[in-house]
Amino acid sequence: MNRKQYLISIIALAIISIGLIISQAIFNYTNWFMIMLAPMLGYLYIKYRVDGGVQYFSTRFNMLLDYDLDTETALKMAQDGFDNAPTANLKTMYQMYIGLALYYKGSYEESIRSFNQVDLNKLNPVFHTLVFAFSAYAAFEVDDTETYNQSLDRLHSLKTRVPAKYATFVESYEEILEAIQNMDVSVDHYKEMVDKHFSGDNGFIARKLNYQYRLAYYYKAIGDTLEMDKCLAFVIANGKDQHLAIKAKTMFQNSVNVEDFVYDSTKKNDVAEEVKDDEEKINHDNLIE
Numbered sequence: 001m002n003r004k005q006y007l008i009s010i011i012a013l014a015i016i017s018i019g020l021i022i023s024q025a026i027f028n029y030t031n032w033f034m035i036m037l038a039p040m041l042g043y044l045y046i047k048y049r050v051d052g053g054v055q056y057f058s059t060r061f062n063m064l065l066d067y068d069l070d071t072e073t074a075l076k077m078a079q080d081g082f083d084n085a086p087t088a089n090l091k092t093m094y095q096m097y098i099g100l101a102l103y104y105k106g107s108y109e110e111s112i113r114s115f116n117q118v119d120l121n122k123l124n125p126v127f128h129t130l131v132f133a134f135s136a137y138a139a140f141e142v143d144d145t146e147t148y149n150q151s152l153d154r155l156h157s158l159k160t161r162v163p164a165k166y167a168t169f170v171e172s173y174e175e176i177l178e179a180i181q182n183m184d185v186s187v188d189h190y191k192e193m194v195d196k197h198f199s200g201d202n203g204f205i206a207r208k209l210n211y212q213y214r215l216a217y218y219y220k221a222i223g224d225t226l227e228m229d230k231c232l233a234f235v236i237a238n239g240k241d242q243h244l245a246i247k248a249k250t251m252f253q254n255s256v257n258v259e260d261f262v263y264d265s266t267k268k269n270d271v272a273e274e275v276k277d278d279e280e281k282i283n284h285d286n287l288i289e
Contacts, residue, residue: 054090057081061097065104066204069240075101092122096131106243108138112147125161126169132158133173140180141247152177172197176214183221191218205263206242209235213244216251225253233261 057077064074078101082094099114115135120128132155139147155177159170179186179193198211212231219228232248237258239245252258 054093057097061101065101066206069205069242071101071105071242075105077101088119089122092119093127095119096123096127100130100134103134103138104243106246108141108243111135111138112144125158126163126166128158129155129162129166129170129173133177136177141243148177148181152181183217187218187221190221191215194218205238208263209239209242209244213248216248220251226255229253229255230261233258234263237261238263 061074061077064070064077075098078094078097082091082098085091085094095114095118099111099118102108102111102114112135115131115138118131120131123131132151136148136151136155139145139151152174155170155174159167159174162170176193176197179190183190194211194214198207198214201207212234216228216231216235219225219231229252232252233256235244235248236252238261239248
């Protein structure tokens with residue numbers, strides 16, 4: 001082997017060695033990358049399944065309450081979600097939904113207790129709005145002034161803790177709850193807030209029931225029993241076993257025929273619009289629930 005062959009052999013060996021070192025490094029890196037990638041993909045898949053399940057639950061839960069008025073099934077769904085929640089944070093969220101379902105079922109005191117059990121530290125501050133607002137709603141139905149005022153105060157303090165884009169979400173609840181709180185002082189303002197937050201048609205029967213029920217309190221306050229009963233009759237006729245229908249029956253004075261107020265979705269002007277139009281003629285004058 002001459003010098004030239006020797007140098008070529010050394011250079012070739014060096015190139016082969018460097019190539020092997022680089023190949024091994026790439027192989028090792030690939031192995032570590034795969035080891036790290038596998039659990040990342042697994043986590044993303046698990047998160048996708050969990051988030052998808054929560055999204056399905058939320059959509060179904062809202063449809064049960066707003067469209068089907070099926071409070072029993074909604075409560076069962078929320079309880080099942082709570083019992084099988086994979087994380088503490090999700091368990092807390094389902095606890096909130098249990099409180100909502102109990103409210104719509106008419107179990108107001110149980111609803112308040114359920115909301116009181118929610119660990120707010122494990123719940124997105126935006127959802128605190130629902131906890132405080134519906135605690136106040138439930139308190140109103142059982143004449144618990146202390147809980148009502150406390151819940152409204154907590155709602156007031158929430159505006160500085162939620163992202164700016166959710167400020168109007170909090171304010172909408174504030175407006176109607178303050179109007180309810182001050183109904184005896186300013187009944188006209190109460191009606192104004194009821195019209196503002198409930199009169200719009202979002203396609204769900206629950207909104208119509210809510211509007212009629214809240215409007216009944218206005219007519220009760222001004223002493224118009226006939227118009228109050230028209231509102232209550234609508235709620236009774238179309239509310240099934242939802243809590244507003246149960247409450248409406250306790251307020252109803254039997255001055256109108258309930259069967260005359262069954263909602264017909266094919267009619268352009270339903271009872272809610274007729275009552276609203278009549279009120280506008282006299283006075284010339286969306287709450288998220």
